[in-house]
Amino acid sequence: MAVPKRKTSRSNTRSRRANWKTTAATLTACPQCGANMVPHIACPSCGTYKGRHYATAERSEHQG
């Protein structure tokens, strides 16, 4: 079985991990309640999308 010849140095490990970045989510204001929401997804605070209400879309702080 092929195995690495050398231990990966701390430097290499850290420079690899330095490129793990997150990107900010695109947000728009909900036309119904004005809260921030991700576009094309029902609003998590009031549960509306295109004027229709979806109770399952509502999320509290703890539900994440």
Add this chain to the structure above:
Amino acid sequence: MPTPTKGPRLGGGPAHERLMLANLATSLFEHDQITTTEARAKRLRPLAERLITFAKRGDLHSRRRVLTVVRDKGVVHRLFTEIAPDMDLRPGGYTRIVKIGARKGDNAPMAVIELVREPMSAKKATVKEAEAATRRAVKQDESKKAAAATKDAEDAQVEDAAVEEAPVTEAQVDEAAAETEGAPQDLSAADETATTEDK
């Protein structure tokens, strides 16, 4: 025909996927609206819409075809007697998928898939069909510009007819079709309009 699904099956294998989709379809027709993952909702949509098309046909053969997927006779009865009449004028697009954000446990993107049961007015359906026919005709006529004049005249007649009663419309469209026999593609468009109004 819907595009064939790309990528791996849902669940453990083809049979598992069939069972899963059948169960999802059964639940959808029972409750009108179900919450599931986006991937499942997207796979369910073509199946559910095909079953509704069978239900709109409404004969015994189509009922048996539906029963091969949805095993519950009560649900199939509901599909044929309650859901199908609502979809009568709707030319496809019987389901609606709304994304509702990720699930807490595994961050899976969730969606609500529901039947579009809002009634569609006859006039709106006719106008939409006429517009679609016009678009098709325009597409076909791009090479043939000679037929453009007759097409415009016929379109005007179709839109006038849409306001009036359905049988009258049919007669008028037939007349229009007879008049414009020089352009076969217009004839087919007009015939399609007439068949939609038969329902």
